[in-house]
Amino acid sequence: MIRFILQLILVVILSYVSQWIFPWWGVMVGAGLATILIYNKGVSSFFAGFLGVGGLWFVMAYLINSANDSVLSTRVAELFKLSSGMQMVLITAVLGAILGGLSGLTGNYFAEMFKKTKKSNSPYHS
Template sequence: MKFIIRTIIIVVASHFSLLYFPWWSMAICAFFAGALIAGKNLSTFFSGFVGLGFLWLIQSFIIHNDSNGMLSNKIAELFGLSDGVFMVVISGLVAGIVGGFSTLSGFRFRRMFSRNKSRGLYR
């Protein structure tokens, strides 16, 4: 349940922040969502990956369709790719990785200040 709530918060906050702020504002939203809602390491990473990856994938696909693929096809040619859809998918993967690591960083930042720290293996 925390996974779904965290993912929805990331998607909604990032969508509205991308309307007014630069692209990296989505990483800040994911960081705060990871810091506010606790979970496990893998769950936290994948909620940011899924949330921002799908958000960026959908937005870039809408831009690709609205422009009939002109912009993404030209950028794909610069990278030596055959079609602009590959650029849409690659941009979704990059946004997913940024979102995953941002959310995980927020979660680890929260754990840094928690009282019940594990003693670790070598302490």
């Protein structure tokens, strides 16, 4: 559990930092890198990415949206044939979560290639 929380925190930090360098998909690099640096089970890695990026995008979108009184998000929602700006916040969060989850799992699979088989007594294998 602690490892999962560490992974989650690192996903958030690296996703955020990656945006200083990369285009919008920087968060995917960040999430993937995080699950390589902190190894964990596939399922955990997926959810670390899923919750990390999804949560990051949710919080950012939510805060920006509140400050803007949903002015732009409502207009954009209507473009997408939706009705409320909050739906755009949720779409943002879900999309971020999927991207983060996929990236987290990809990072994990990458790390797995360099692991010994299950029988190995690696202390890092939980």
